[in-house]
Amino acid sequence: MSRAATVAEAVATLNRGELVIVPTETVYGLAADARDPAAVARIFEAKGRPRFNPLIAHVADLVAAEAVATFDPLSLNLAEAFWPGPLTLVVPARTGGVCDLARAGLETVAVRVPGHPLLLELLQRFGGPVAAPSANRSGRPSPTTYADAVDETGAHAAIALDGGPCAVGVESTVVAVIDGRARLLRPGGLARAEIERVAGPLLTTNEDAHRSPGRLALHYAPAAPVRLNAEAPQAGEAFLAFGPCAWHGEGVWNLSARGDLREAATNLFAYLRAADRTAPAAIAVAPIPEHDLGEAINDRLHRAAGYIG
Ligand code: TXA
Ligand code: MG
Numbered sequence: 001m002s003r004a005a006t007v008a009e010a011v012a013t014l015n016r017g018e019l020v021i022v023p024t025e026t027v028y029g030l031a032a033d034a035r036d037p038a039a040v041a042r043i044f045e046a047k048g049r050p051r052f053n054p055l056i057a058h059v060a061d062l063v064a065a066e067a068v069a070t071f072d073p074l075s076l077n078l079a080e081a082f083w084p085g086p087l088t089l090v091v092p093a094r095t096g097g098v099c100d101l102a103r104a105g106l107e108t109v110a111v112r113v114p115g116h117p118l119l120l121e122l123l124q125r126f127g128g129p130v131a132a133p134s135a136n137r138s139g140r141p142s143p144t145t146y147a148d149a150v151d152e153t154g155a156h157a158a159i160a161l162d163g164g165p166c167a168v169g170v171e172s173t174v175v176a177v178i179d180g181r182a183r184l185l186r187p188g189g190l191a192r193a194e195i196e197r198v199a200g201p202l203l204t205t206n207e208d209a210h211r212s213p214g215r216l217a218l219h220y221a222p223a224a225p226v227r228l229n230a231e232a233p234q235a236g237e238a239f240l241a242f243g244p245c246a247w248h249g250e251g252v253w254n255l256s257a258r259g260d261l262r263e264a265a266t267n268l269f270a271y272l273r274a275a276d277r278t279a280p281a282a283i284a285v286a287p288i289p290e291h292d293l294g295e296a297i298n299d300r301l302h303r304a305a306g307y308i309g
Contacts, residue, residue, distance in 0.1 A: 004146065004162035007118065011125050013158045014039075019046060021135050021149045022122065023163020024058075025115040026086050026171050026189050027142035027269065028149035029132030030157060031058070034068075034098045040131050041101060046156030049138045054104035055131040056088050056172070057097075057111050060123035065111045068097030068129050074199060075177035081198045083113035084120065086168050086189030090176035102131040112172055118163045134171060141220045141269040141304070144169050148273060169266035170296045175202065187296040189265065220269070222276035226305040227284045236281035240271055242288055251278065255286075261293040268297055272304065 005013070010020045014032065017039040022031045030046060032039035034057045044051055059065045062079050069091045071079065078089060093109035103109050111129075114120065123130060134142035135149040135157075143149035144166040154160060173188035175195060183203040184192060196202055224238070232247065233239035239252045243259035253271040255264035275283045288297050 005159035007122050007125060007161070009159055010122050010161055014122075014126055014130065016158075017042075018158040019043065019153075019156055020122075021146075021154065021157045021160035022119050022130075022132060023116050023146070023161055023166065024119055024132075025084075025166060026168045027144050027166055028135040028146070028163075029058070030135040030149075030153050031130045031132040033126075034102045034129035034131035037099045037101045040099055042156070043131060043133060044101075046153050047133060047136070047138045049133065051101070052104050054106055054110060055102045055133050057102065057109055057129040058114055058119065058123060058132055059111060059129050060120060061113055064123070064129070065113065067094065069093055069109050069111050072177065072180055074180055074182060077198055078175065078177065078182070078195065079113075082190060082195070084115035085113075086115065086172040087195070088112040088172045088174045088186075088188075090174060090178070090185065092178070098129055098131065108176070108178065110174065116163055118161055122161070139221055141222060141272050142171060144266070144269045148270070165266075165270075167266065169268055169270070170293070170300060173296070175199070187299045189293070189296065191292045192295060193292065220272075220300045220304045221306065222272050222283060222304060224276050224280050225282045226272075226301065227282050228301055228305050229287045230284035231286070233284045234281075237284045238275035238278055238280035238282075240275060240283060240285040242286040245286070251275075251280065255288075255297075261289065261291070261297065264288065265293040265297055268300060 013020050020031045022029050075091050088110050090108050090110045136152045146162040168189035171188045173190040174186035176183045182199040241254040255267050
C-alpha cells in the first residue's frame, strides 16, 4: 500500500466488495459493505476472526441507524446524547439491514455513528452501513495510527484512509439495550458514569448468556507477557508507567505523566506496541485507577495479560 487513499476511492472500493482501512476516533477499523456477505466474509478471513463474533455496523447518522435497527426510547436517548462518539448500541436488527454474517446470525445488531470527520464523510457518500472491526489481526492490540493499521491488516485491504492518530485510543463502549434495559457489554472510550447519567445504572454481568461474543480471554495481547500492578520494572522488563514517577528513559513509556486517564487511553495500544517491539522479557504496567476511562484501560490490560476468561 504505497499511499493513503481518497474518500472517493474508498467509496468505489466498498462498492466493489473490497476492504478499506478506515480511521475512527477510537481505533482504526477494517471496513466492508455490511450488506454484502462476500465482502464481510473477507473481513473474517483477513483477521482470522471466529465467525460467531459479530461486527459493528457504522452509519452516518441516526436516520441511517434506523434503517438497520429499531430503537426504543432508552436507546434513542443514548444515541441522541452520544452520537457521533465512542458508544456502540446493541439493539434489535431490522431484516434486510445488515447481512446475517455481519451479525453472526443474531437478532440484534451493534450500531454506532463514529466521531471521525473523514469516516463520516465516507459513510455519507457511501450511503449504507459499513461493518468494521478493529484493524488488528484477531487477538492483537488494536491499531491507533495509520502506520500500525497498515502493518496489521494492510495486506488484506485494497486501500487505506489516513485519518491521523486516533483521539480516544481504546474501542467504543458497547451497551445492549434490549427490552428497555441497558447492559454494559464492553467498557470503552465513553466512561460508564457518562452513560449512567442518561440511562441510569447499567446492568453488568459475567454470565455467558449476556457476554459480548467477542470478549475472548487473551485479547489485545502483545507478544511479550504482561505483568500488571507493577510498582517498578524488573531487569529485562519494559515499563508502562502512569503518573509522576521515578522511572524514565529507555524501556519506559509513561501513559500519562500528569495522571490523566484520557491521555493514558490514547497512548495505551501505541505504547504496548512500542514496548513489545523492544522484545522485552515482559511488559510491566503500573497500577491504573479504575474510575472513568480507567475501567476500559484495566479491561484491556487484564485481557492483554490473559487474566480474564
Ligand atoms: O471502537 C470500536 O468499537 C472499533 C471501531 C473500529 O469502531 N470497533 C471494534 O470492533 O472494536 P470489534 O469487532 O473489534 O468489537 C466489536 C465488539 C465485539 O466484542 C463483538 O462481540 C461485539 O462488539 N458485538 C457486535 N455485535 C454484537 C451483538 N449483536 N451482540 C453483542 N455483542 C456484539
Ligand atoms: Mg477488536
